[in-house]
Amino acid sequence: MADRMTQSQLIKELAEKLGLTSKQTKEFITTYAEIMVRETKKIGEATLPGIGKLVRQERKARTGRNPATGATIKIPAKKVVKFRVAKAVKDAIVPPKKAK
Secondary structure (H helix, E strand, C coil), X not given: CCCCCCHHHHXXXXXXXXXXXXXXXXXXXXXXXXXXXXXXXXHCEEEECCCEEEEXXXXXXXXXXXXXXXXXXXXXXXXXXXXXXXXXXHHHHCCCCCCC
């Protein structure tokens, strides 16, 4: 498997393709991320066009088991953030199987 792209590699590639400086590109990426976090916090979801959607969900309180002891425990309600990948992206990365 190839090495993952680092933030600086991403910034460098975007800067070259868009004709911007690395500093401008880094500021853009940082601002974009801040906007997505703010919108998800404020309204519960934020769409990243062409990629997917950040969604905040509420998990209800439930009972579970401690795997080490088997004892029943109470798991409190909490908020979680999930990412829903856009269908076009999913199909581009993992093509759907052909129907027979």
